[in-house]
Amino acid sequence: MTEIKIQKNVLSxxxxxxxxxxxxxxxxxVLVLNMLSxxxxxxxxxxxxxxxxxxxxxxxxxxxxxxxxxxxxxxIRAAGVRAVQINTGRGCHLDANMIANILxxxxxxxxxxxxxxxxxxxxxxxxxxxxEDFAVLLMSVTEGDDKPAKYPTAxxxxxxxxxxxLDLQPYTNFDIERFRGDVARVKPSLPMLQxxxxxxxxxxxxxQWIERKTKAKRERPRR
Amino acid sequence: MTEIKIQKNVLSxxxxxxxxxxxxxxxxxVLVLNMLSxxxxxxxxxxxxxxxxxxxxxxxxxxxxxxxxxxxxxxIRAAGVRAVQINTGRGCHLDANMIANILxxxxxxxxxxxxxxxxxxxxxxxxxxxxEDFAVLLMSVTEGDDKPAKYPTAxxxxxxxxxxxLDLQPYTNFDIERFRGDVARVKPSLPMLQxxxxxxxxxxxxxQWIERKTKAKRERPRR
Numbered sequence: 178m179t180e181i182k183i184q185k186n187v188l189s190x191x192x193x194x195x196x197x198x199x200x201x202x203x204x205x206x207v208l209v210l211n212m213l214s215x216x217x218x219x220x221x222x223x224x225x226x227x228x229x230x231x232x233x234x235x236x237x238x239x240x241x242x243x244x245x246x247x248x249x250x251x252x253i254r255a256a257g258v259r260a261v262q263i264n265t266g267r268g269c270h271l272d273a274n275m276i277a278n279i280l281x282x283x284x285x286x287x288x289x290x291x292x293x294x295x296x297x298x299x300x301x302x303x304x305x306x307x308x309e310d311f312a313v314l315l316m317s318v319t320e321g322d323d324k325p326a327k328y329p330t331a332x333x334x335x336x337x338x339x340x341x342x343l344d345l346q347p348y349t350n351f352d353i354e355r356f357r358g359d360v361a362r363v364k365p366s367l368p369m370l371q372x373x374x375x376x377x378x379x380x381x382x383x384x385q386w387i388e389r390k391t392k393a394k395r396e397r398p399r400r
Numbered sequence: 401m402t403e404i405k406i407q408k409n410v411l412s413x414x415x416x417x418x419x420x421x422x423x424x425x426x427x428x429x430v431l432v433l434n435m436l437s438x439x440x441x442x443x444x445x446x447x448x449x450x451x452x453x454x455x456x457x458x459x460x461x462x463x464x465x466x467x468x469x470x471x472x473x474x475x476i477r478a479a480g481v482r483a484v485q486i487n488t489g490r491g492c493h494l495d496a497n498m499i500a501n502i503l504x505x506x507x508x509x510x511x512x513x514x515x516x517x518x519x520x521x522x523x524x525x526x527x528x529x530x531x532e533d534f535a536v537l538l539m540s541v542t543e544g545d546d547k548p549a550k551y552p553t554a555x556x557x558x559x560x561x562x563x564x565x566l567d568l569q570p571y572t573n574f575d576i577e578r579f580r581g582d583v584a585r586v587k588p589s590l591p592m593l594q595x596x597x598x599x600x601x602x603x604x605x606x607x608q609w610i611e612r613k614t615k616a617k618r619e620r621p622r623r
Binding site: 183215216217243244245246248249267268269296297298299300301304317319320321323324326327328329330342344345348349 | 466565571
């Protein structure tokens with residue numbers, strides 16, 4: 178009982194700070210994307226490809242969330258993008274306070290898009306607002322088509338679903354139509370892109386989605 | 401600060417109850433395996449194959465942990481094994497209290513092996529002892545070979561590592577030697593089995609591991 182109350186208190190404090198961050202991001206006209214997925218769905222690879230494809234078009238930076246290591250930030254930097262790492266230790270998600278603390282290391286006002294790569298976890302990150310414009314859920318076909326029913330909170334939080342590793346689908350029993358049906362039962366309005374970071378199939382739609390949202394944010398910033 | 405204290409308190413209460421469960425499992429001579437992995441690594445498929453292979457040799461039951469649905473318990477039951485489902489709602493792990501509450505639904509004293517399929521999550525379940533004899537970490541090659549350094553707590557907790565989906569390795573950039581090196585840096589003593597639930601390659605070693613541990617548990621129960 179006490180635990181539940183404290184949990185609610187932590188969440189409401191987080192939501193207040195996230196609302197402040199959202200106002201700040203709006204004033205600065207930067208599009209912020211909170212990237213959620215299981216470990217190993219390909220978030221960092223997708224960001225590498227995105228950084229390379231949009232270099233010269235958009236000014237991009239990334240916040241990398243991991244329990245330990247700077248590996249992901251190093252990979253993103255190697256793709257030519259400014260990246261800062263948050264190591265959460267045993268912490269299973271990023272929260273608004275971690276984002277607020279690391280923002281001074283990034284010149285946010287000079288950015289078009291800020292990617293936040295959350296800790297690989299389909300459960301806890303879904304409960305914490307980071308002030309993002311959109312939550313993007315990445316899933317790979319190798320994880321199985323039963324995930325929407327089993328992890329509904331992540332699908333409910335998501336504003337866009339990116340289904341990755343399409344190139345491996347022929348070697349799995351992943352049924353895209355069954356998956357689509359399950360997604361629709363959890364959140365009928367959730368749009369889905371199908372991509373493969375290996376073959377680059379479908380990535381163009383993802384880049385276009387980012388460009389469209391960046392343009393909309395500049396023209397009509399959220400408050 | 402308060403949050404940290406409460407977290408420690410929750411963990412120490414969990415550990416006390418887990419110790420009680422462990423004594424109870426020892427008295428009843430049942431081998432208890434806590435199965436940890438990311439979502440979609442193949443825990444349920446591995447348990448289905450195991451249930452079918454060991455039917456007639458060992459008396460098996462399973463506790464299935466998921467946010468929602470009875471799907472996994474249904475799959476395990478279809479494989480001929482008694483299974484009970486714990487739905488955690490938004491909860492990101494099983495704890496000792498959930499196990500203690502559901503045990504009356506299983507006739508534990510009549511069992512040789514009890515599998516506990518934890519919530520798919522590489523972070524939070526690693527912090528909660530369930531009274532198990534062994535924590536088994538399942539990982540699939542499609543998740544990438546960088547996981548030991550990025551999620552060390554799960555590897556540290558594990559007593560056995562099962563690397564799954566070997567059949568998909570040729571289609572990925574997963575480097576088994578690099579992975580083995582990274583595992584050894586986190587936990588040099590951690591043994592690894594390599595399997596594919598699809599082709600059944602390597603499953604025999606996993607079945608033999610269970611049979612050996614079951615025999616040892618019967619002959620020299622832990623206290």
